[in-house]
Amino acid sequence: MTERNNSAWSPSSREIERQSSRRAINRKQVLIAAVSSLLVLGTLALVLVTSPGWTTVKSTFFDVEYGKEVFPTVIKGLWINLQLTFIGGAAIGLIALGLALLRTTKSPTLTPFRFLATAYVDIFRGAPLILIILLVGFGVPALGLKGISSNVIFLGTVAVVLTYSAYVAEVIRSGILSIHPSQRAAARSLGLSSGQTMRFVVLPQAIRRVVPPLLNDFVSLLKDTGLVSILGVTDAVRAAQINASRTFNYTPYVVAAILFLLITIPMTRYTDRAIRQRTNAQSAEGAI
Amino acid sequence: MSNVLELKNVRKSFGAEVVLNDLSLVVPEHTATVLIGASGSGKSTLLRCVNLLETIDDGQIFLDGKEISDPLINVDDVRRKLGMVFQSFNLFPHKTVLENITLAPIKVQGKSAEEARIAAKALLSRFDLADKADQYPDRLSGGQQQRVAIIRSIAVNPRLLLLDEITSALDPVLVNEVLSIVRDLKGDGMTMVLATHEMGFATQVADEVCFLESGNILERGSADAVLHNPKNPKTQEFLRRVHQAGRL
Numbered sequence: 001m002t003e004r005n006n007s008a009w010s011p012s013s014r015e016i017e018r019q020s021s022r023r024a025i026n027r028k029q030v031l032i033a034a035v036s037s038l039l040v041l042g043t044l045a046l047v048l049v050t051s052p053g054w055t056t057v058k059s060t061f062f063d064v065e066y067g068k069e070v071f072p073t074v075i076k077g078l079w080i081n082l083q084l085t086f087i088g089g090a091a092i093g094l095i096a097l098g099l100a101l102l103r104t105t106k107s108p109t110l111t112p113f114r115f116l117a118t119a120y121v122d123i124f125r126g127a128p129l130i131l132i133i134l135l136v137g138f139g140v141p142a143l144g145l146k147g148i149s150s151n152v153i154f155l156g157t158v159a160v161v162l163t164y165s166a167y168v169a170e171v172i173r174s175g176i177l178s179i180h181p182s183q184r185a186a187a188r189s190l191g192l193s194s195g196q197t198m199r200f201v202v203l204p205q206a207i208r209r210v211v212p213p214l215l216n217d218f219v220s221l222l223k224d225t226g227l228v229s230i231l232g233v234t235d236a237v238r239a240a241q242i243n244a245s246r247t248f249n250y251t252p253y254v255v256a257a258i259l260f261l262l263i264t265i266p267m268t269r270y271t272d273r274a275i276r277q278r279t280n281a282q283s284a285e286g287a288i
Numbered sequence: 289m290s291n292v293l294e295l296k297n298v299r300k301s302f303g304a305e306v307v308l309n310d311l312s313l314v315v316p317e318h319t320a321t322v323l324i325g326a327s328g329s330g331k332s333t334l335l336r337c338v339n340l341l342e343t344i345d346d347g348q349i350f351l352d353g354k355e356i357s358d359p360l361i362n363v364d365d366v367r368r369k370l371g372m373v374f375q376s377f378n379l380f381p382h383k384t385v386l387e388n389i390t391l392a393p394i395k396v397q398g399k400s401a402e403e404a405r406i407a408a409k410a411l412l413s414r415f416d417l418a419d420k421a422d423q424y425p426d427r428l429s430g431g432q433q434q435r436v437a438i439i440r441s442i443a444v445n446p447r448l449l450l451l452d453e454i455t456s457a458l459d460p461v462l463v464n465e466v467l468s469i470v471r472d473l474k475g476d477g478m479t480m481v482l483a484t485h486e487m488g489f490a491t492q493v494a495d496e497v498c499f500l501e502s503g504n505i506l507e508r509g510s511a512d513a514v515l516h517n518p519k520n521p522k523t524q525e526f527l528r529r530v531h532q533a534g535r536l
Contacts, residue, residue: 182374182376182378183378183380185341185374185378186372186374186378186379186380186437187380188341188364188367189339189341189367189370189371189372189441190367190391190392190396190440190441190444191364191365191367191368191392191396191444192364192391192392192395192396193364196395196396200391200395201380201391204382205380205381205382208382
């Protein structure tokens with residue numbers, strides 16, 4: 001494309017006039033937004049602060065001094081959640097990829113595994129995570145198998161991995177199915193085998209497409225690691241619970257919630273941006 | 289001169305609709321066979337059957353005298369000998385132009401990455417696309433994408449090139465740059481079968497023109513005979529309509 005020189009251009013008087021009226025419109029919109037935000041948020045704050053139980057709520061949920069005191073134990077618990085998220089996340093990625101590939105393969109040798117993968121996804125996607133955590137956490141140690149750890153952190157992680165692998169497998173599979181058949185036809189007509197076609201042509205495009213939904217699942221995973229606290233794992237939720245039940249002050253829960261939000265909000269913002277970029281890229285791809 | 293491709297009494301239907309009906313065709317080495325006919329006459333299906341993207345219902349297809357319609361044949365081996373170019377280009381959007389071209393030579397033919405790159409760059413230079421080697425397909429015009437797709441299909445040195453209405457999705461001003469590659473390849477002695485609506489181009493490259501109608505070849509012969517002096521009234525009617533559309 002030819003570059004055109006823009007430096008010699010100076011706006012006409014008409015354009016200057018238009019720019020100033022655009023600025024005026026902008027100023028008006030900013031003012032309206034500010035006034036309406038102030039009204040709505042102010043009313044909400046007012047209702048909260050003037051409610052009859054506010055002083056009690058303030059001292060039992062928002063006790064700053066107590067919050068500072070429990071902060072170290074809660075953040076120590078949060079470290080467990082983060083470890084669980086990253087180690088679990090890696091295992092989930094691998095298992096889910098395997099499940100998605102099995103569910104989309106047409107190879108006759110893999111037929112039994114395809115059925116098993118489908119059954120697996122049906123079961124673990126359909127059952128509540130908390131039930132899986134309870135079943136694995138209390139059921140597996142009861143089996144008394146040698147060589148299988150009865151460490152609650154390990155069992156909790158296994159339960160979360162089992163469930164999330166099913167979710168993530170479906171996301172990856174939907175990505176694989178979204179690649180147009182003409183891409184496969186082009187690859188096969190070049191002589192690539194079906195495995196090579198999957199590996200070099202279909203999967204790279206599919207994964208790129210499902211990154212945003214996978215990031216969403218990653219945020220959910222971090223939050224859901226809090227559920228392993230029911231097995232007695234001293235994560236952020238459990239640490240808050242221990243403190244709260246000792247003093248009957250619920251500030252530790254608020255501390256834990258704020259800590260989770262400090263991580264999840266930037267992550268969701270990043271995800272939103274990734275989705276926006278993905279949508280832009282897709283519209284630019286056009287016919288492809 | 290040996291025959292590269294031979295179709296004997298090929299039949300193909302999709303459900304109740306018969307798309308190829310008892311169709312026979314011979315394509316000798318170094319020749320170009322052009323398939324013309326209205327949309328739905330079976331041109332694309334014929335090409336897809338040769339490439340084994342579709343399974344035929346009856347008859348036989350031979351490539352270099354070997355039957356490829358045998359269900360026991362290794363499909364990948366057959367496709368290695370065939371190049372196919374599609375109407376919609378079908379370049380891989382996540383790979384650069386160079387990677388698109390070198391994928392099959394490296395993964396299918398087992399060439400070293402370096403060797404494949406050198407060969408691909410030589411082809412790109414020959415067809416004036418050397419500066420696009422590291423671009424992604426979405427940065428290229430439709431004509432450039434289709435030229436890359438053609439280069440990708442010949443990078444594996446196919447015995448037979450199948451071209452399926454390769455200019456139908458293009459802006460008219462881009463058609464010629466694509467067809468000139470095909471003319472060059474024909475000059476190299478590449479054996480090819482093409483489905484096209486570009487009658488002027490057909491006249492230039494075709495050794496044989498076949499007019500398809502409802503899955504049958506109604507008329508076949510030299511470009512001059514079929515395109516300029518058609519005997520069959522249906523061919524005459526078709527060409528008259530093409531002429532009205534300004535394509536002859």
